[in-house]
Amino acid sequence: MTNMESSAAQVHVKEAALVVPSDPTPTHLLKLSSVDSQLFLRFTIEYLLIYRFNGLHTDHVTARVKSALARALVPYYPLAGRVRVRPDGSCLEVVCRAQGAVFIEATADFTLSDFERAPRYVTEWRRLLALQVADVLKGAPPLVVQLTWLSDGAAALGVGYSHCICDGVGSVEFLNLFAALATGRRHGGGLEFKPKPIWQRHLLDQTPFKQPRPRQHLEFSRVTDHCQFMTRFTPDQLTPTAVTFDEWRLNELKNSITPTSQLSKSSLTSFEVLSAKVWRSWAKALNFPPQQILKLLFSIDIRHRVKPSLPTGYYGNAIVLGCAQATARDLTEKGLAYATELIKEAKNRVDDQYVKEVVNSVSLNGARGVPDPVGVLILSQWSKLGLERVDFGIGRPVQVGPVCTDKYCILLPVDDHSRSVKVMLAVPSVAVDKYVDLMRAVQ
Known part of the structure; x- marks a missing residue:
């Protein structure tokens, strides 16, 4: 035992x-x-x-x-x-x-x-x-x-x-x-x-459509492994972490970006700045080789991005993967604004045509249309689903989370603080202290 x-x-x-x-x-x-x-x-x-x-x-x-x-x-x-x-x-x-x-x-x-x-x-x-x-x-x-x-x-x-x-x-x-x-x-x-x-x-399902220009879908492209990436993430090497960002901290992140970016504070979402913060802290803590390509993958709801919109009550997978990509050197050295802009661009790429391209690709490629795990951090946003309001007659939940905290990052709601977010992620044990310190730093 x-x-x-x-x-x-x-x-x-x-x-x-x-x-x-x-x-x-x-x-x-x-x-x-x-x-x-x-x-x-x-x-x-x-x-x-x-x-x-x-x-x-x-x-x-x-x-x-x-x-x-x-x-x-x-x-x-x-x-x-x-x-x-x-x-x-x-x-x-x-x-x-x-x-x-x-x-x-x-x-x-x-x-x-x-x-x-x-x-x-x-x-x-x-x-x-x-x-x-x-x-x-x-x-x-x-x-x-x-x-x-x-x-x-x-x-x-x-x-x-x-x-x-x-x-x-x-x-x-x-x-x-x-x-x-x-x-x-x-x-x-x-x-x-x-x-x-x-x-x-x-x-x-797959439908014929006019595709004026081919677009690269970074979420499915393969990258060179410069660091035996997957060996770092076996479950017995991981330590779960939980870091909460209150509303004032999220605003602090937004304020730290605007002097060095063309993005205005009003155009930034909490998801964009927080996911950029997590991605950079993770990359810095794990000390990847400078040339290693790193990706952040996250789900994007397409219910209202396709034309016509999907009907209310559609409960199937109405998601595609957004993908931000950078070298470890650029991600860690160019600042929070740079990572935030990459994430915003990844979101903005997803329109009706983009979705059709993904649908046709996965229809044709089947099991081969799988994201390559090398260099990837997957982030899932549960904080906007409404899980904190699910009441079975014994009150609302005071904690919401995954059953197992894994190498996938999950953004969670915080009880009685609708604008706060808890970040749960299991990090290689050797990098935990550095990751948590970076997450708590302003930039």
Whole structure:
């Protein structure tokens, strides 16, 4: 037994059950889009929501949540199906036969205060979503929900969903309905929930279009590895970190940029300056060779960037990857304004034509259309999804985060501070102190 395992909190699973939709649902095959089917989206996104709840009637709450899950799976019935590759190999599809999602109830000797810091190691909170789905294509359920009662009366809700079926926006729309049903706000009254879930995955399939000039898509290009990049990021070499940026610190970052940039403060977003700050701090701390090409990849919501816009309630993957790229020398020496401008340019490149190019590329290249991991930092913005407002009748969560803190950077909401952002990222242990010091510095 390792020291990590011996120091882990005890988690006891009381129940693990398949939950099927509470009413009959269609039995058929649903085709996933070319965007949904990309190889790099074939993993499980895992949310961890921590609630202060100190009520006594945990059995009643558990029964309510489990019942709400069954009802939420009626309009979102593909989440009770199973994902597989289509027989012609063109993309993925969902076999909808009401096979069910997994619901787990557990107890643990964690307390609320354990989640006010970063986990001590990458997998410290792993058992708060005990069923780890590594590959839904092997017949695993695309949705797992675990309600864990903590030793001080608080609660942890772990939710794992297949990224093939929905993106962050879509997953939170499902969670909002699930939570509303658990509180009774939508119980039996025939109320129309909004937004109504829309499938229509054909809207992001390959279409012919006039392409006046070829554009380079940096997110899919390969770069030379000058430093055995991937060997730095094995889980046992990583230490999770959490650094919070209050609103005044984000403004401080913006103020530090404008004297050295053509960008005005009003044109800068918190995402742009904060992601630039993270990218540069990470690059400096890891001391890459000057000639190493480094990339920052981040999801861009395209619901309103395509023409026509996707319908409200579309819960599939309506995202493409934005990509900022620079040499390690330029990124670390040219200042925060330079990195911020690269990120803003990456966002601005994504228009209707850009999306069509990506869709056609992944349709034609299939599994080959995968971002090369060398030199890459992936950043995901959860701070704008609304996870901090998901209330199952036990109050709003006081902490929101991933089940496992990994080499991917996640921007998170902060309880009661709507304009603050928590940055969680696991960094190679040898570079942790330098990374945290850089993150806390003004520039």
